[in-house]
Amino acid sequence: MTMVLRFTPLFVALAATMPQAQANDEAPEGFVEGSSLNVLARNYYLNRNQRLQGVRDNREWGQGFIGKFESGFTQGTVGFGLDAHAMLGLKLDGGGGTAGSSILPYSTTSKEGYAYGKAPDSFSNAGAAVKLKAFDTVLKAGDLFLTNPVIAGGESRMLPQTFRGFSLANNSIEGLLLEGGQASFTKLYNQSGRQRIGTTYGALPDDRESRHLNWVGAAWTPAENLSTSLYGAELKDIWNQYYFDLDYTWQLSELVSLNPGLHYYHTQDTGNALLGKIDNNTYSLHLALNVGYHSVTAVYQRVNGNTPFDYITLGDSVYLDNSQIYSDFNGPNERSWKLKYTYDFAGLGIPGLSTAVSYSRGETDLTKADPNSAGYARWYSAEGQNAQHWERDADLAYVFQEGDFKDLTVRLRWATHRGSQGYSAIDNDVDEYRVIVDYPVNIF
Known part of the structure; x- marks a missing residue:
């Protein structure tokens, strides 16, 4: 794989900050002195x-182990370091008749797109990235854990997603992070191998890829x-995507605050337009009232475009307020709202101990989906003129505060989703629950 470093406006800006940062640059701790090794044991059901009639139920249970080593940087003007990780997933339960929940790998996909087949007893992956640091600027190359609004690895399953x-x-200016990069491959959260980066909702031609x-x-x-x-991103020959957000907490008193916020994405086809014409503007607005230990949030979300709001394959780069446990409420021309209460x-x-409950409802006109956008053909429905769906979610979590199990987290999650006849072809009618136990261990 050949990676070409382009001089984007970000890199020019980073270079411009280096002289100012040099005088304040603190000496690195050292390769060994700044090292850490952590292991997360995650049990997931x-x-x-x-x-829906004729669709298999999915029930899977697994035990995952995620080990991460991060070194410090060597002494000198340019410091060198290494990050490495290893992951192991073990199947505890999940036969051929119930596979496909997305916790474990699946061996076969039906022509309707449903996963089935017996999952392997185990799957694993390992990777590493070299890193260089100079003047508050860090360059990493290799296997990366990424988290930002346009490329974020999925963290919602037993094992996380990574990118190559x-x-x-750069953090030269206090309160300001500048970043950029390029990724060509991804390791999905329920797979061992890597694949080219694609999208979650779009279907690329068999002989084409970004x-x-x-x-x-x-x-x-x-x-x-x-x-x-x-943020801005280019998924080569598919789209250019731009993101903006604004969040403010207005502290009215020691116990009461208001939190308004906005998330906005614009997505436009580019290059060979492998998913067809895309012109999509998607945004969400939220307003939260926090009173003591209580919080109530109202959300309005809108998709303006004849294609769904789409994002990187199975990742978490969907920074929208109405992206729920099961549905993202991101269909073509969809309007949705949500009420959420946390305590x-x-x-x-x-x-x-904390809890959260929410109710979301959306409506879309699927008949307006662009027939020339072949990559999103699964969204077309003659019965989808006023397609509606709703989702109820509940979350209960406890983090042990002391003792031998300090920092161990037990989380219970429930979701119920229902859709009208036109919408059920997109997000199925499901009742879903998850039990997740996380136990982090700091080795050094």
């Missing part, structure tokens, strides 16, 4: 009861309780 490429980040994704962005905290970010039981003298 997912039961997805498919309500390079990244560059070669890489380039991104550049900035995250800024100009004042206390105020944050904003601006921290520290208010009742039980620190570490």
Whole structure:
């Protein structure tokens, strides 16, 4: 694989900050002195009861281990380091009749797109990235854990998703992060091998693929309780995607605050337009009222475009307020809303225990989907003029505060989704629950 470093505006900006940062650059801790090794043991059970006739239910249970080593940087003007990781997934339950929940690998996919077949007893993956640091700027190349609005690895399953490429980040200015990079391959959360980067909702032609994704962005905290970010990405021969957000917390008193916020994406086809014509503007608005240990949030979300809001394959780069446990509420021309309530039981003298419940509802006109956008043909429905769906979600989590199990987290998640006849072809009717136990171990 050949990676070409382009002089984007981000790299020019990073270079411009280096002279100012040099005088304040602190000596690195050292390769060994700054090293750490952590292991996360994650036990994951997912039961997805498919309500459609003829569709298999999915029930899988697995034990995952995620080990991460991060070195410090060597002494000198340019410091060198190494990050490495290894992952192991073990099947505890999941036969051929219930496979396909997305926790474990699957061996076969039906012509309707449903996964089945007996999952292997284990699967694993390992990777590493070399890194260089100079003047508050860090360059990494290799296997990366990435988290930003245009390329974020999925963290919602037993094992995380990773990317292969390079990244560059600069923190010379307090409160400002500048970053960019390129990724060509991804390791999905339920697979051992790597594949070219694609999209979650689009279907690429069998003989075509995108070669890489380039991104550049900035995250800024100009004042206390105020944050904003601006990102741009190019998924070669598929789309250019731009993102903006703004979030502010207005502290009315010691116990009461208001939190308004905005997330906005614009996606436009580019190059060979492998998924056809795309002209999509998607945004969400939220307003949260926080009173003591209680919080109530109202959300409005809108997709303006005849294709769904799409993002990187099975990742978490969908920074929208109405992306739920099961559905993203991101269909073509979809309008949706949500009400959410959260409570921290520290208010009742039980620190570490928290809960959240929400209800979301959406409506879309699928008949307006662009017939020339062959990559999104699965969204077309003659019965989808006023397609509607809703989802109920509940989350209960406890983090042990002390003792031998300190920091161990037990999380229970429930989701119920229902859709009208036109919408059920997109997001099935399901009853789903998950049991997730995380136990982090700091080795050094």
